[in-house]
Amino acid sequence: MTAASDFRALEATNRRETAVLVVTMIAILAALGFGLDVWAGSIRIADGSLSGFPLLTIFALIFGAVQALISFYGGAGLVLLSVHAHPLTPDTIQHQRVLDTINEMAIAARMPPPRAYLMDDPAPNAFATGRDPAHSVICVTQGLVDKMDREELQGVIGHEMSHIRDYDIRTMMMVAVMVGGIAMLSDFFFRMMFYSGGGRRSRNDKNDGGGAIVVIYLATLILAVVAPIVAQLVAMAISRQREYLADASSVEFTRNPRALLRALEQIARSESPLKAATSGTGHLFIVNPREGVREDRERFFDNLLSTHPPLTKRIERLRAMLGAPGQATAIPQS
């Protein structure tokens, strides 16, 4: 029973965090829009009162709301598109084995089987995405298919299955798509500053001359620079603790710590970097391709900026489970 109530609590946390994320993102967008309004002169500040029509603020709000809706209902498709994934078909025995393993782990997790996608990349990696278990996707790389045996596959897919069960996929998907949107908008803002900023500023200065405008300019500028970084940091902090939980749940499904342990060791050994992952999608993967798998990730700054705990620490924890009393001891396979 404890396991069941644990994951219900995690699900509730994820639902809440997604809501907070969406509200925060829309607020950041609205603030950017407001800054743009002041910049473009559609809002004027004189004697401490505002006048004019906040066209760009409203535009930013609508943009944010539409973006949130698109992220929620179409986010999985966008993520799959951005990493160039296509549906996995049982065209070879190896691909059949992945589909079968997904069905096996779905039974173990008592969930509907997610759809399967494939990335043509030699680096072994995998991720899950979607808005809920009934609309979920597990995506594996060809490298994973080639390098992992069935036991290792079970470990990896069990890890992804746990992200799906706990609704981590929803939070992470929204982070991926909305952070991308914010980055796009602040980029747009910068361009406006550079190409049309000078003329407007002189006119505004003449009209109002208030120090308040300078403050708002500065605030917007800072926001435009900081927002994407903050969003990224939030994504990282949310994501890091979840990886340990998903590792533990994978073992709960397979009853075999060796499965994921061997898979992570295998990934740690692999050298080829994953090309398709961007800063927006890196945190979705079982091992963040952009952080690499170097073993010296112990420095503070590295920890602050990474979405995943160091691979060595995750492997360590799984080793501890392997030795724990009461756990089925792994039997070496033929």
Place this chain on the structure above:
Amino acid sequence: MGYIVLLIIAAIVVWAIVAYNSLVRLRNEIDGSWRQIDVQLKRRHDLIPNLVEAVRGYMQYERETLNQVVEARAKALTASDQGSRIAAENQLSSGIGRLLAVMENYPQLKADQNVLRLQEELTTTENQIAFARQAYNDVVLSLNTRIQTFPSNLIAGNFGFHAAEYFKAAPEDQAVPKVDLAMSAPRVQQ
């Protein structure tokens, strides 16, 4: 004073409804999990004749292993009660485990696409049975704990909930790890 008594009674009634519903949910989940196992067992029964047919030509010296599998399947199909069926299915599981292991000794099997497909299908069916059994037993554990612990045992006792039976694996079956076949890609052994 009256309100407090009323509140307490209301709280107890609400708790009783919630407890009853969660017992029903668990009992339904057990039925669902059992059906899941049943589906996989049937699929396995359908697969075996095909696989045996496909490998018989290659494996003339393994007649005994093949016959054991065929006999265990026949026994499972004709079993009259749950207990003897579980016993026969467990025997079939270990027979299949042995067969799949022995098949490793016949490299020519790996060149036969049909055999490889059947082998993969049988392997995943075996694993799905194992995982379905694991899921089934987890739910049985939850239900039985509810039925036996206070205070939910009061509800269970009054509404006729009975402890469910675990699906036990045969002892020898437990020694067989979840099957992994050599059609997996070459890997570095540590």
